[in-house]
Amino acid sequence: MLTTDFVPGTPNWIDLGAADTDAAVAFYAAVFGWTFQSAGPDAGGYGFFQRDGGTVAALGPLTEEGASPSWTPYFHTRDADATAEAVRRAGGSVRVPPMEVFTAGRMAAFTDPMGAEFAVWQPGDTKGVDTVMEPAALCWTELYTTDAAAAKDFYRSVFSWEYQDMDTGGGPAYAVVHAPGGGTGEETGQGGILELPEENLAAGSGPEWHPYFGVLDCDASFATATDHGATVLIPPSDIPGVGRLAMLKDPAGAVFALITGDPSRT
Numbered sequence: 181m182l183t184t185d186f187v188p189g190t191p192n193w194i195d196l197g198a199a200d201t202d203a204a205v206a207f208y209a210a211v212f213g214w215t216f217q218s219a220g221p222d223a224g225g226y227g228f229f230q231r232d233g234g235t236v237a238a239l240g241p242l243t244e245e246g247a248s249p250s251w252t253p254y255f256h257t258r259d260a261d262a263t264a265e266a267v268r269r270a271g272g273s274v275r276v277p278p279m280e281v282f283t284a285g286r287m288a289a290f291t292d293p294m295g296a297e298f299a300v301w302q303p304g305d306t307k308g309v310d311t312v313m314e315p316a317a318l319c320w321t322e323l324y325t326t327d328a329a330a331a332k333d334f335y336r337s338v339f340s341w342e343y344q345d346m347d348t349g350g351g352p353a354y355a356v357v358h359a360p361g362g363g364t365g366e367e368t369g370q371g372g373i374l375e376l377p378e379e380n381l382a383a384g385s386g387p388e389w390h391p392y393f394g395v396l397d398c399d400a401s402f403a404t405a406t407d408h409g410a411t412v413l414i415p416p417s418d419i420p421g422v423g424r425l426a427m428l429k430d431p432a433g434a435v436f437a438l439i440t441g442d443p444s445r446t
Contacts (some may be wrong), residue, residue: 192308193254234310369444
């Protein structure tokens with residue numbers, strides 16, 4: 181499961197790019213009770229979603245040409261430049277070269293060979309988010325991809341991830357992502373990789389990462405989200421041994437999921 185004892189290759193930050201940041205603040209405040217704190221006048225509108233005084237995610241305006249509203253996971257690295265080179269060698273592309281973010285740390289953003297976007301964070305003063313695995317905080321990261329085998333090879337090359345292939349009973353291929361070097365026990369599960377079935381591709385789905393946020397009551401949070409303009413992708417559903425989850429698009433189109441339970445028990 182996720183922790184804030186960040187090691188290389190584990191999620192340590194998550195942010196939302198939005199065309200209308202005020203609308204995003206209002207929506208996520210309604211769903212999760214988050215407040216927003218600006219990073220300051222020199223941050224270009226970037227700031228932090230907070231709950232109970234701790235940062236759980238971040239928000240900024242869209243800055244890349246042609247970008248759509250979306251959530252981006254960041255994975256811990258000790259050397260953003262070395263990770264950028266590893267991405268290139270493995271067939272990915274560098275969208276944002278490694279750069280300093282004041283004294284907070286160093287970041288870079290990439291696209292994997294199938295087209296999913298992700299980023300890395302090399303900590304400085306800011307180590308990462310303050311809270312995970314709690315209500316209204318990040319609990320899981322999941323990749324939808326057109327080629328799960330190729331995705332697994334790519335991220336193994338870049339982050340040294342380990343995988344546990346799951347028996348889906350004839351459903352789409354799914355692998356649990358485990359922190360590097362820790363084996364494939366439940367305590368190291370941090371996310372999943374799912375190969376998109378043909379019906380999803382036909383409906384317009386494509387490669388992307390999205391976050392799962394914990395909630396105390398999946399149905400109640402789902403109702404709040406839809407009441408405030410979210411679009412339903414997966415209605416509240418029970419996952420045996422895991423919990424209850426739902427997936428939505430926020431009013432601007434960014435995909436996220438709700439979960440009551442622990443997805444690392446997949």
